[in-house]
Amino acid sequence: MAKIIVVTSGKGGVGKTTTSAAIATGLAMRGYKTVVIDFDVGLRNLDLVMGCERRVVYDFVNVINEESNIKQALIKDKRIANLFVLPASQTRDKEALTKEGVGRVLEELRKSYDYIVCDSPAGIEKGALMALYYADEAIIVTNPEISSVRDSDRILGILQSKSVRAEQDLEPVKEYLLLSRYDPERVNRGEMLSVSDVEDILAIPLLGVIPESKAVLKASNQGIPVIHDAESDAGQAYADSVDRFLGKDLPHRFLEVQKKGLLKRMFGG
Amino acid sequence: MTANASHPNNSTGFQLKRSRLTLTTLELLSLELEIIRLQLTEQAKLAPNLLHDMPVILSLEKVALPEKTCNINAIIHECERMGLRIIAIRAQAHWRHCLKTTEIAYLPTLSTQSDEPISKPQHQTIEQTANSEPKPIHPKHVVVNKPVRSGQQVIAPEGDLIVLAPVSAGAELLAKGNIHVYGPLRGRALAGIEGNTNTGIFCLQFAAELVAIAGHYMTEMTPFQSFWQKGAHIFREGENLQILPL
Numbered sequence: 115m116a117k118i119i120v121v122t123s124g125k126g127g128v129g130k131t132t133t134s135a136a137i138a139t140g141l142a143m144r145g146y147k148t149v150v151i152d153f154d155v156g157l158r159n160l161d162l163v164m165g166c167e168r169r170v171v172y173d174f175v176n177v178i179n180e181e182s183n184i185k186q187a188l189i190k191d192k193r194i195a196n197l198f199v200l201p202a203s204q205t206r207d208k209e210a211l212t213k214e215g216v217g218r219v220l221e222e223l224r225k226s227y228d229y230i231v232c233d234s235p236a237g238i239e240k241g242a243l244m245a246l247y248y249a250d251e252a253i254i255v256t257n258p259e260i261s262s263v264r265d266s267d268r269i270l271g272i273l274q275s276k277s278v279r280a281e282q283d284l285e286p287v288k289e290y291l292l293l294s295r296y297d298p299e300r301v302n303r304g305e306m307l308s309v310s311d312v313e314d315i316l317a318i319p320l321l322g323v324i325p326e327s328k329a330v331l332k333a334s335n336q337g338i339p340v341i342h343d344a345e346s347d348a349g350q351a352y353a354d355s356v357d358r359f360l361g362k363d364l365p366h367r368f369l370e371v372q373k374k375g376l377l378k379r380m381f382g383g
Numbered sequence: 384m385t386a387n388a389s390h391p392n393n394s395t396g397f398q399l400k401r402s403r404l405t406l407t408t409l410e411l412l413s414l415e416l417e418i419i420r421l422q423l424t425e426q427a428k429l430a431p432n433l434l435h436d437m438p439v440i441l442s443l444e445k446v447a448l449p450e451k452t453c454n455i456n457a458i459i460h461e462c463e464r465m466g467l468r469i470i471a472i473r474a475q476a477h478w479r480h481c482l483k484t485t486e487i488a489y490l491p492t493l494s495t496q497s498d499e500p501i502s503k504p505q506h507q508t509i510e511q512t513a514n515s516e517p518k519p520i521h522p523k524h525v526v527v528n529k530p531v532r533s534g535q536q537v538i539a540p541e542g543d544l545i546v547l548a549p550v551s552a553g554a555e556l557l558a559k560g561n562i563h564v565y566g567p568l569r570g571r572a573l574a575g576i577e578g579n580t581n582t583g584i585f586c587l588q589f590a591a592e593l594v595a596i597a598g599h600y601m602t603e604m605t606p607f608q609s610f611w612q613k614g615a616h617i618f619r620e621g622e623n624l625q626i627l628p629l
């Protein structure tokens with residue numbers, strides 16, 4: 115029986131899709147059969163980040179409306195065995211995501227997968243509510259700034275009152291904080307909140323800190339999730355986060371300003 | 384007649400008024416008459432006066448409708464024998480048929496309500512006193528042990544509100560009595576919402592957006608700056624809010 119993980123934030127553009135792609139890829143790399151679902155109906159871009167946009171035939175909404183079956187809509191990843199993408203439709207509106215429809219698709223996927231990763235849209239409207247409704251665990255992506263932290267706090271309240279687990283008085287949704295686009299230099303200058311500031315406000319366990327990194331943009335332009343870039347800081351930070359998610363106890367990296375080496379300084383890093 | 388003096392129209396016999404009140408709910412977890420009877424007897428031993436003449440709502444939301452005969456009348460009878468006054472029965476719609484013979488008012492379930500406060504004060508008396516230890520917990524107080532997040536509101540309509548976790552900016556606490564916060568208080572706290580000026584706000588880490596006691600508000604915290612992030616007790620002194628270290 116699969117675990118359902120929602121990647122959510124409230125605020126837009128903080129790195130949910132980047133994170134969904136990286137975490138799903140990381141789980142599959144470690145041998146878990148994983149599917150990542152794009153809940154951002156109308157704005158799909160998970161397929162771009164996963165590099166499968168040209169292979170989209172059917173989508174999540176087609177499956178919900180029973181216009182295709184799940185097998186037809188799932189896209190198998192080119193690089194990693196065990197990894198599948200269920201893309202969002204670019205044309206339909208969010209009302210297509212009904213509780214019953216989403217529940218039925220997730221129930222079917224649950225039977226044959228280990229992890230189902232749900233990439234939530236921004237906001238607290240229907241799409242975001244549906245992405246978190248069935249979740250067992252939640253990765254809250256937050257940028258180190260007040261408005262993002264405030265929105266994450268709001269989403270945490272919703273997770274604890276409007277998810278199936280909350281409604282049925284089951285064990286609460288397990289929450290993790292993923293602090294993304296962290297720039298230690300700007301933290302030192304007092305322009306951004308520090309890790310401990312954010313931890314203090316949200317008071318949930320820290321899964322990882324992803325540094326602000328050029329590797330992320332490069333990866334999404336190429337359609338290769340950044341976790342494949344094992345040389346990059348962001349790739350390593352995501353790999354650590356996946357290991358922590360699976361229970362490893364690893365120290366957090368990339369929290370301090372990286373001293374540039376002489377060569378990097380001469381040739382630009 | 385003096386009673387009529389205040390009424391403009393002599394033919395007015397009553398008026399219908401909408402009112403809110405907090406009631407205890409007896410939430411059945413089983414339909415086994417024997418189990419219920421035993422627990423009620425235990426309960427009566429722990430707090431002999433608690434059940435006597437207590438108005439309650441009988442909730443069937445947590446038990447399944449039996450397929451064959453339904454012994455609900457026997458259960459009601461048992462509750463009434465122990466002193467409870469059942470004023471309404473709350474259940475899902477498919478129970479209605481079986482409840483017809485009870486002649487007690489039917490209430491639909493609450494589950495369709497949105498943004499319900501995280502704590503349910505109306506459940507508290509039973510849940511807490513049902514604990515076999517005879518703890519003297521004041522039934523009117525509300526205790527919250529998980530964070531109150533931005534956008535959430537918690538109310539203690541009858542007594543004190545005690546929060547054992549952080550209260551985020553954008554969250555709101557309301558209490559008829561005092562408010563106690565054992566995590567950081569970063570949101571809004573309104574004590575004495577029914578006008579009791581003798582109430583207070585007690586917190587270990589004061590960082591509130593707004594504090595109010597019996598209707599007197601304060602949003603500009605500069606006068607309290609020296610207490611920021613520290614333990615504080617806020618209270619009313621005449622028309623002003625005052626602060627003291629905890």
Ligand SMILES: Nc1ncnc2c1ncn2[C@@H]1O[C@H](COP(=O)(O)OP(=O)(O)OP(=O)(O)O)[C@@H](O)[C@H]1O
Binds near residue numbers: 123234235
């Ligand atoms: N660690 C990072 N370093 C640098 N850029 C990043 C990082 N994480 C994300 N970005 C960039 O931020 C932008 C938004 O990222 P992404 O699409 O993952 O966010 P999102 O939360 O899914 O957005 P939306 O709310 O629109 O769905 C992208 O251009 C992405 O390349």
Ligand SMILES: [Mg+2]
Binds near residue numbers: 159233
């Ligand atoms: Mg996105």
